Amino acid sequence: QKEVEQDPGPLSVPEGAIVSLNCTYSNSAFQYFMWYRQYSRKGPELLMYTYSSGNKEDGRFTAQVDKSSKYISLFIRDSQPSDSATYLCAMSVTGNQFYFGTGTSLTVIP
Amino acid sequence: SQTIHQWPATLVQPVGSPLSLECTVEGTSNPNLYWYRQAAGRGLQLLFYSVGIGQISSEVPQNLSASRPQDRQFILSSKKLLLSDSGFYLCAWRTKTQYFGPGTRLLVL
Numbered sequence: 001q002k003e004v005e006q007d008p009g010p011l012s013v014p015e016g017a018i019v020s021l022n023c024t025y026s027n028s029a030f031q032y033f034m035w036y037r038q039y040s041r042k043g044p045e046l047l048m049y050t051y052s053s054g055n056k057e058d059g060r061f062t063a064q065v066d067k068s069s070k071y072i073s074l075f076i077r078d079s080q081p082s083d084s085a086t087y088l089c090a091m092s093v094t095g096n097q098f099y100f101g102t103g104t105s106l107t108v109i110p
Numbered sequence: 111s112q113t114i115h116q117w118p119a120t121l122v123q124p125v126g127s128p129l130s131l132e133c134t135v136e137g138t139s140n141p142n143l144y145w146y147r148q149a150a151g152r153g154l155q156l157l158f159y160s161v162g163i164g165q166i167s168s169e170v171p172q173n174l175s176a177s178r179p180q181d182r183q184f185i186l187s188s189k190k191l192l193l194s195d196s197g198f199y200l201c202a203w204r205t206k207t208q209y210f211g212p213g214t215r216l217l218v219l
Contacts, residue, residue: 032206032207034207034208036210041198041213041215042212042213043116043200043210043211043212043213044154044200044210045210046207046208046209049206049207051206088153088154090207090208092207095204095206095207096142096204097156097159098156098207098208100153100154101153102152102153103153
């Protein structure tokens with residue numbers, strides 16, 4: 001079993017839709033949870049960083065961590081064509097070694 | 111603010127040729143540095159990480175090596191490239207989380 005599982009998609013939504021991206025994990029010791037956005041042929045860009053459980057909101061983006069279910073989510077409100085990218089989740093126990101999902105490809109159609 | 115640089119951006123090399131990819135970080139001292147390879151549909155594979163000058167940990171036995179000759183410089187090398195070395199190579203540094211460089215796309219023919 002992989003440490004981190006992420007549905008690769010692809011996911012296609014109309015502009016303005018709410019997008020839900022998810023990852024599950026097996027290691028209950030994970031404490032640090034990240035979401036990255038990666039445009040084609042570019043390095044991943046950190047979107048959201050959460051320590052332990054709970055929700056975090058930044059503009060149109062909301063990250064949720066449910067440690068009891070070993071499940072994290074990223075919600076994108078009012079999605080824009082510029083949100084079209086691959087989204088990677090990542091996790092860490094100590095903040096030193098990181099485990100990544102394989103990424104979900106998102107296309108927002110104008 | 112901190113910045114991470116990688117070069118070259120794109121590289122096409124013949125099988126059997128040597129490789130040297132460079133990563134430098136600005137705006138921080140004694141960073142933890144990482145090399146990843148990203149293959150299509152396979153996510154990020156950690157290759158090497160370094161906690162200081164001359165200190166390298168290898169995660170995957172392979173045709174590649176890494177060196178850290180200076181505090182903010184991390185180099186990925188190979189003596190003889192294989193076709194399977196093709197991919198997108200990412201350097202990253204860490205504070206509470208990881209920040210990535212722009213990447214180097216390597217094509218071995």
